[in-house]
Amino acid sequence: MQKTLIRNERLQEAYYVAKHESGLTIYICEKPAFSGAYAVFGTKYGSVDNAFRRRGETDYTVVPEGIAHFLEHKLFESEDGDAFARYAKTGASANAYTSFDRTCYLFSCSENFDDSFAILLDFVQHPYFTEQTVQKEQGIIGQEISMYDDSPDWVVLFQALNCLYHNNPVRINIAGTAKTIAQINADLLYRCYNTFYNLQNMFLVVSGRVEADHVLAMCDRYLQTTEPVAVQTRPYNEPHDVVCSYKECAMPVSMPQFIWGIKLDCEGYLSLRERTEINILLSLLTGQQSALYNEMLEEGLINKEFGASLFEGRNFACILFSGESRDPQAVVARIQQALAQCKQQGIDAQEVELVLRQYYGRYMMTFNSVEGIGDALTDCACDGTGLYDEADLLQAMTVQDLQARLNTAFDPTRSALSVVNPLQ
Amino acid sequence: MTPTTTRVQLADHINGLTVRTDQFKTQRISLTFMLPLNRESAALASLLSRLLVRSTKQYPTPTAVQRKLLALYGARFSSQVIKLADYQLLNCSITVMNDRFALHGEKLVQEAAAFLLASVFDPHLEEGVFPAADLAVCRRLQIETLESTLNDKRKYAISKMFSLMCENEPFGIEIGGDIPTVQAATGEQIAVYWRNMLATAPVTVAVIGQEDPAPVFSAVQNRFAGVDRHPCPPDTAFVYRPAAAVREAEEVMDVAQGKLVMGFRTNISTMQQDNMALRMMCDIFGGAPYSKLFTVVREQMSLCYYCASRLQSQKGFLCVDSGVDNRNIEAARQGILDQLEAMRQGDFDEAVMEASRLSLIDAARSVTDSQEAMEAWYLARLLDRNADEPDQWIRRVAQVSKQDIQQAARAVTLDTVFALKAREVA
Numbered sequence: 001m002q003k004t005l006i007r008n009e010r011l012q013e014a015y016y017v018a019k020h021e022s023g024l025t026i027y028i029c030e031k032p033a034f035s036g037a038y039a040v041f042g043t044k045y046g047s048v049d050n051a052f053r054r055r056g057e058t059d060y061t062v063v064p065e066g067i068a069h070f071l072e073h074k075l076f077e078s079e080d081g082d083a084f085a086r087y088a089k090t091g092a093s094a095n096a097y098t099s100f101d102r103t104c105y106l107f108s109c110s111e112n113f114d115d116s117f118a119i120l121l122d123f124v125q126h127p128y129f130t131e132q133t134v135q136k137e138q139g140i141i142g143q144e145i146s147m148y149d150d151s152p153d154w155v156v157l158f159q160a161l162n163c164l165y166h167n168n169p170v171r172i173n174i175a176g177t178a179k180t181i182a183q184i185n186a187d188l189l190y191r192c193y194n195t196f197y198n199l200q201n202m203f204l205v206v207s208g209r210v211e212a213d214h215v216l217a218m219c220d221r222y223l224q225t226t227e228p229v230a231v232q233t234r235p236y237n238e239p240h241d242v243v244c245s246y247k248e249c250a251m252p253v254s255m256p257q258f259i260w261g262i263k264l265d266c267e268g269y270l271s272l273r274e275r276t277e278i279n280i281l282l283s284l285l286t287g288q289q290s291a292l293y294n295e296m297l298e299e300g301l302i303n304k305e306f307g308a309s310l311f312e313g314r315n316f317a318c319i320l321f322s323g324e325s326r327d328p329q330a331v332v333a334r335i336q337q338a339l340a341q342c343k344q345q346g347i348d349a350q351e352v353e354l355v356l357r358q359y360y361g362r363y364m365m366t367f368n369s370v371e372g373i374g375d376a377l378t379d380c381a382c383d384g385t386g387l388y389d390e391a392d393l394l395q396a397m398t399v400q401d402l403q404a405r406l407n408t409a410f411d412p413t414r415s416a417l418s419v420v421n422p423l424q
Numbered sequence: 425m426t427p428t429t430t431r432v433q434l435a436d437h438i439n440g441l442t443v444r445t446d447q448f449k450t451q452r453i454s455l456t457f458m459l460p461l462n463r464e465s466a467a468l469a470s471l472l473s474r475l476l477v478r479s480t481k482q483y484p485t486p487t488a489v490q491r492k493l494l495a496l497y498g499a500r501f502s503s504q505v506i507k508l509a510d511y512q513l514l515n516c517s518i519t520v521m522n523d524r525f526a527l528h529g530e531k532l533v534q535e536a537a538a539f540l541l542a543s544v545f546d547p548h549l550e551e552g553v554f555p556a557a558d559l560a561v562c563r564r565l566q567i568e569t570l571e572s573t574l575n576d577k578r579k580y581a582i583s584k585m586f587s588l589m590c591e592n593e594p595f596g597i598e599i600g601g602d603i604p605t606v607q608a609a610t611g612e613q614i615a616v617y618w619r620n621m622l623a624t625a626p627v628t629v630a631v632i633g634q635e636d637p638a639p640v641f642s643a644v645q646n647r648f649a650g651v652d653r654h655p656c657p658p659d660t661a662f663v664y665r666p667a668a669a670v671r672e673a674e675e676v677m678d679v680a681q682g683k684l685v686m687g688f689r690t691n692i693s694t695m696q697q698d699n700m701a702l703r704m705m706c707d708i709f710g711g712a713p714y715s716k717l718f719t720v721v722r723e724q725m726s727l728c729y730y731c732a733s734r735l736q737s738q739k740g741f742l743c744v745d746s747g748v749d750n751r752n753i754e755a756a757r758q759g760i761l762d763q764l765e766a767m768r769q770g771d772f773d774e775a776v777m778e779a780s781r782l783s784l785i786d787a788a789r790s791v792t793d794s795q796e797a798m799e800a801w802y803l804a805r806l807l808d809r810n811a812d813e814p815d816q817w818i819r820r821v822a823q824v825s826k827q828d829i830q831q832a833a834r835a836v837t838l839d840t841v842f843a844l845k846a847r848e849v850a
Contacts, residue, residue: 010525033447036790084713088775091782094713110789112782136726143729146681147747150577252677254571289490297486298561303568324568354494361497361521364449369794423678 001216003028008388013367015377015387016212022225023200027377028215029207031370035110037208038374039117041124042104044203044382045196048169048314049101051234054195060234063192064183066141066176069098071189073137074129075105083123092116100170101314102382108371113210114218121222127193129186138181145175152257156420159247160259160320163416166243167236170316198229203381208370240265241414248419256421258328259320260335263414266317269383275310276359276393277405278319282308283355284347284402285338286321292338301331314382319410328419339410347406349399360394427792429813434645437626437655442637443798449525451533451633452795453640454517455544456803457625458658461512461594466505467566467601467609468617469514473503474562475554475614476516480539481546492539497521499536501543509695509738509807510594511658514621516544519795522634533633537640545647547618554611554618566606570598577844581683582745585842588673589687593665595739622648624656628806632795660807662693664740667839674843681729681747683844684756688764690740690835694808699737700820701828705836706735706742707780708829709767714779716763716772717744727756738807742836750845757841767833770826777826784821788814 001021007014015029047069051062076083076096087094092109094116105124109116148154158173165171175181206215242263264270270278286293286308296302306323325331366372373387380387427445434440459469483489493499499520506513520536523529548558573580583598590596600606629644631637666689692702710717710733717731731746748756766772791797791814805811812820 012525031447033445034793036793088712088714088779089782091779091786093783093786108790110786110793139726140722140729143681143747143749146749147729149680152575252574252577252679254574255568257575287490287494289487289494291487294485294487300561300564303565305572324572354491357527358494358498360527361499364497364521364525365500365519368448368450 001220003212003216006386006388008391011364011367011388011391013388018216020199020219020223022223023228024219024223025203025381026216026219027203027205027381028210028212029373029377030210030212031208031373034208034370036108036370037110037113037206037210038106038108038370039120040104040106040205040374040378041120042102042203042205042378042381043197044101044201044314045103045192046099046101046313047172047174048316049196049233050169050172052195052231053234055230061191062234063188064176065172065180066174067184067188067192068103069175070137070141070181070184071192072096072098072103072105073141074133074189075124075127075193077133078123078126078128083119086119086123087116090116090119098174099313100174100316102378104378106374117206117215117218118222121219124197125224127190127197129189131186134184134186134189138184141175141181142178145173145178145181148173148175150251152251152253152420155249155251156257156259156322156418159249159420160261160416160418163244163247163418164242164261164263164318165316166239168238168316169236170313195229195231198226199223200228201231203378205374205377205381207374207377242416244416246417246419248421250421250423253420253422255324255326256328256419257324258331258420259322259418260328260332261311261416261418262319262410262412264317264319264409266312266315269314270312270317272385272389273393274405274409275312276390277397277402278310278409280352280355280359280397281402281406281410282310282319283358284351285342286335287355287358289354292334296331296334301325301327301334328417332417336412339412343407347399347403352399352402356394356397363390363394427798432641434629434641435648436653437657438644438648439628440637440641440644441628441630441802443632443792444634445632445792446634447793448522448633448795450519450521450795451536451635452517452519452630452799453537453540454515454630454799455540455644456513456515456628456630457621458508458806459512459514459621459625461507461510461597463597463602463605465617466512466597466599467605468614469505469512470566470600471559471562471606471609472614472618472621473505473514474565475558476543476547477501477503478558478562479548480543481548482542484548496532496536496539497526499532501540505599506803507595507599508804511807512599513803513806515803516540517799533635534639537643541643541647545622549615553615556611559609559611559614563606563609566600567603570600570603570606577677577679577681577683578745578747581685581842581844582743584673584675584844585685585687585743585840588671588842589741589840622651623653626655626657628803630799630802632798658807660695660809662696662740664691665689666837670838671840673841674845676845676847679844679846682750682753682846684746684748684753685842686744686757686760686838687840688742688744688836689839690742690832690837692832692835693740694737694805694810696809698810698820699735699740701824702740702832702835703735703737704777704780704784704821704824705767705829705832706733707784708772708776709733709763709833710744712780712783714776716766717760720763721746721756721759725755725759727752727759731756731760750848753843753845761838764833764836768830770830772829777829781821785818788818
């Protein structure tokens with residue numbers, strides 16, 4: 001298998017990219033100074049992929065909400081026991097997660113990498129679903145859903161997404177509901193698996209104390225080439241405007257939790273430039289050095305939970321300001337005021353210089369752990385960027401770029417506030 | 425460069441800890457003070473911890489501090505208070521990018537070290553006390569943090585259980601203090617507390633990364649040369665307090681999922697002896713996916729989403745917590761106790777013991793892959809009789825026998841049960 005080395009001198013970092021004959025893209029970052037290794041085997045399939053058809057089919061299959069996550073749980077099982085039992089023989093620490101646009105199976109270990117890697121490659125490629133095991137899982141996932149229902153962070157997020165999006169499936173809870181997961185059966189799981197778990201739609205990431213050639217040789221041994229699957233997810237029309245500008249609910253929390261979101265247009269993934277510029281703007285506006293942050297903190301409007309982030313993935317992107325406040329409306333008014341002021345008066349070049357420094361330093365910290373590198377490569381696998389592209393972008397970024405982005409991306413007419421209030 | 429650990433004594437009860445390694449992009453430096461834990465000191469330490477990172481003499485406003493950190497390429501500067509048995513550790517740290525990556529040849533590590541020391545030794549004071557305006561903000565933030573315990577039901581239930589189980593021990597006191605004590609603390613009291621901390625607390629200075637620790641150590645020595653030190657070493661005596669009867673409590677809340685937390689005591693404390701058998705027992709009982717609580721109570725009985733056990737080594741506590749439906753609480757409790765009995769009876773095989781050994785060894789080996797994990801490893805062992813290096817620890821894992829584990833399981837006695845129940849809709 002051919003591998004390409006990608007290197008960055010300033011960062012003193014390098015990694016390989018290879019394309020297996022099955023179509024699987026493989027990323028490997030050798031880190032011999034570390035004692036551990038980390039591997040992620042993932043598919044570009046998540047909770048948003050809930051209506052799809054394969055080449056040759058005319059109708060879309062609409063699957064129950066939460067099925068990608070359910071599949072993740074069930075994939076650990078095989079006819080002769082579960083993958084955790086196999087990992088128990090290697091000492092690796094294994095896990096998996098399902099997000100909006102991907103499902104990833106991973107492990108980290110400091111010994112017996114080969115054995116663990118073989119387990120990972122094997123169980124992800126070998127589904128085994130029966131009605132009986134599906135039923136048992138409904139109880140366990142039902143409990144997991146209850147746990148999320150009690151999490152104010154989760155509730156305030158999905159309430160915000162439901163304010164922002166009419167039809168985009170990002171508004172659907174990743175784990176589904178007790179009602180939707182009750183509709184899941186073995187046939188549906190196989191249908192999703194056979195559609196989305198083909199190696200052309202998947203990626204493999206390995207970082208840490210490994211040798212690239214050895215990893216690739218193992219891939220050759222364990223990867224099974226299958227027929228490529230062409231899949232189309234059902235298109236939907238997402239209006240420009242938000243659904244509503246405000247929603248609230250009540251839960252046992254100590255004080256109101258809020259998210260104020262601004263909807264962005266997004267087809268596929270936002271460009272790296274767009275993302276980086278928005279992130280830098282968010283640091284400028286709401287970072288701990290900013291006037292806005294410090295004024296609100298001193299006045300008692302926010303606490304250390306306050307933060308702003310770009311929430312994005314395949315076909316969705318929004319800016320989220322979140323935190324706890326006795327008066328979320330007042331916080332939103334202040335952010336809007338600061339945005340308007342910044343748009344009008346322009347961005348301070350000196351502040352930009354400082355924030356860019358911070359951004360560079362924090363970016364550098366990504367490379368402090370094999371998990372950090374592996375997760376960053378996972379993002380690259382999904383959105384098609386290179387791991388060091390951001391370093392080059394940062395060097396070339398100008399105040400004018402940022403000002404232009406501020407004027408287009410931060411549109412308060414496309415925003416919504418979600419609040420979780422304490423119970424009366 | 426293989427990570428190498430060195431310990432040096434810088435002064436009476438001031439210890440330097442170095443891990444030299446070039447695998448990271450950053451250098452981490454921290455100062456940790458060991459302080460007694462009681463109702464008042466919990467509140468004072470939490471407020472002091474906030475005040476020290478809020479502003480300093482040289483950078484007297486939060487904005488000034490934060491701008492300095494940006495200039496240091498986004499150095500992470502923070503403080504925290506950690507509970508360790510009946511003590512609390514006030515830990516101030518800075519993690520900064522190594523000089524070799526600086527874009528303009530700055531001496532980042534040196535500057536960051538000076539900044540950290542100044543935050544601890546030269547805080548922002550007015551007439552010798554912490555300013556009222558600073559304190560007002562920190563007090564509000566601390567109270568909001570304390571109130572927010574309610575938001576995470578899992579943590580809330582565990583904390584409730586321990587405050588019941590240890591109502592007569594410092595360990596039962598919440599880190600962060602209670603609201604009335606935080607409310608009442610004055611800038612003067614906190615200044616006295618701070619001076620007293622510098623004078624009496626045992627100190628650990630950790631320097632982790634590729635840079636030479638010597639300049640940091642000598643700067644620390646110089647700083648302490650100006651302090652009239654009379655250190656108070658910690659009391660590492662262990663008192664075993666077996667429960668006369670199981671304490672039970674419950675609370676009803678508007679939640680979807682109930683929580684069941686069970687507190688157990690043992691007479692095995694790392695302040696006195698090695699606890700590797702108990703650690704393995706806890707791991708096989710409920711510490712991993714191959715454990716009894718995971719495979720039986722969660723997977724076979726389908727009673728809960730999570731059901732796990734963890735150990736507090738110095739106090740010899742074992743805590744099991746789980747998320748369950750109201751109707752399953754009794755069954756889960758019985759299931760957990762049955763599995764404990766199975767541990768005592770030796771109902772586990774060599775394969776699960778080997779799984780546990782591998783997993784514990786793997787976890788210990790991975791400690792050197794993170795600066796934070798290395799620091800946490802050493803801090804967690806400050807009160808232990810045998811403060812192991814990861815390598816020594818790994819060697820001891822191999823020596824534990826099945827009988828040792830059964831014996832450790834027999835030492836585990838139920839003390840307190842706390843249930844958080846979902847309100848039933850009529």
